[in-house]
Amino acid sequence: MSAPSKPVPLTTVESTETSDSGAQTLTLSVGPQHSGSGHMRLIVEVDGDIIVNVAPDPGYVHRGIEKIIELRNIIKSIPVIERPSIIDASNLNHAWVRSIEEIQGVEVPRRGQYLRTLLNEMNRIMSHLYWLSIYGVFLGHTTMFMWPLGDRELFIDLAEKLTGARITYSYLVPGGVRRDLPPGFAEEAVKRTEYFEKRLKEYDRIFFNNPLFTSRAKGIGVLSKEKAIELGCTGPTLRGSGVDADLRKDEPYAAYSELEFEVSTRPDGDSFSRAMVHMDEMRESCKMIRQIVKKIPAGPIRRKAPIVLPRGVAYGRVESARGECSFYLIGEGGDKPYRARYITGSYRNMAAIPAVLLGNRLADMPTAWWSIDYWPVEADR
Amino acid sequence: MSTQRTTQEEDPVATLAEGLSLWVGKLSDLVKKVVDTGPIRNVVNWARMYSLWPVNITTACCSAEFGAASGARHDLERFGVLPIGSLRQSDLIVIEGTITKKMAKRLRMIYDQMALPRYVIAMGDCAMSGGLFHDSYSIVNGAHEFVPVDVYVPGCPPRPEALEQAIIMLQEKIRRSKVYEQG
């Protein structure tokens, strides 16, 4: 897991050198242009075709968001903090407004809480579907590239009805949400989630029960429970290793305490378990969406919140699609924060990439790597 | 050129080769003229505009909409756009959003390695002018600063429909251009 001792040049094949054991190893540079998706580089050292050393080289999308937040007022920052994980925008937005509300001491009306949860869960499905489609690309399974992206449009349409935007909503604002439910939304949501659950069964049939996938994913990229905890993994990566940790249950925020859902965990910790955790979460999210549109209370959707950030410190965290996303926010009385530390799920899970790759064959790299659901933009911020 | 040039001045083979290359030069000029007129140009341009294969390189968050555009509903493949991993076989770079200083060098490298003709679509406000992150310390404000750009797509992120429009505009541009002046 240690970084290579000397800087690796940009060429694809660096050198052949003899390691201590006398074996010939080869250092390969995978990325930032590679046949999968994601703009990061992995410097992989192989012995034959067994991976003996991996050093991730992130930072290709580092846009200095923490600094930019310090220069904008807290409302104008919302689009900026959404951008790191644009396919999971509302969850990141939620972490931001939670930390602001904690400093301001603003209570969100219950209808507002429900609407937040609704968009969060829709976003989780969209994000997992995007992950699944890219998994299809990584494994060369074109059907699994096309289907999830097509079904993702179901929820994109739904979110567009609710918020007015396809993927960048800026829907959550301090004090509540921007818009109320449009007429006819509940029926549409129920119809679409029910259709989608039927589709998930077909996914199982064509991909997850397919030997093409299972033989490449079962037992590949194993991350043990202890190792996952030690590395500080989070989200589906952690739950795929058998750890029952989900902020939505452990520290319920928004409307999660009033919803019935199960936290999915798998004991094996291989690529297949992590993939199945994603699938289970999509099913649970569908159930939650139906509960929300049925149970949603009447009332205001937004309470007036000041645009200033009073003096104070807050730590707001939510369970985003890729794990825990948190803000450590320091206010000093102006409309801009003094400092905002921004930690996302992918950033934490980056530590797991070498752990799941070591000891595997080079050909198994796509399966193991992408099962982490690493979204480089989110990790680099 | 396996000829051994021991007697440089009077070597008949070298003289012949020189004369030949002169002729070949003239011939290629002639071929260029012929190809650039009339139906041959139309055929070449037709082939080029309907097989725009973008190289598989993502730079930032606009890639989500690029993914949606090449997915099931929008299906860019009906325009002949098939994302491909190998840059030697591709003709198009779609710059998907913010270009950081670290990425700009790599993008230029990828552009240089691509075969002619090659085209560039700058997608998103970030690739046009820096967009949301224009005041950041680590980004390049606009793709035109290091590669020539054919089509810009405004939006943050642009909708898939906008990307389709950009592809159509690029195809129109290729249809009108000369065979040897592209890329």
Ligand code: SF4
């Ligand atoms: S234009 Fe918007 S969506 Fe695209 S890369 Fe820039 S910030 Fe992201």
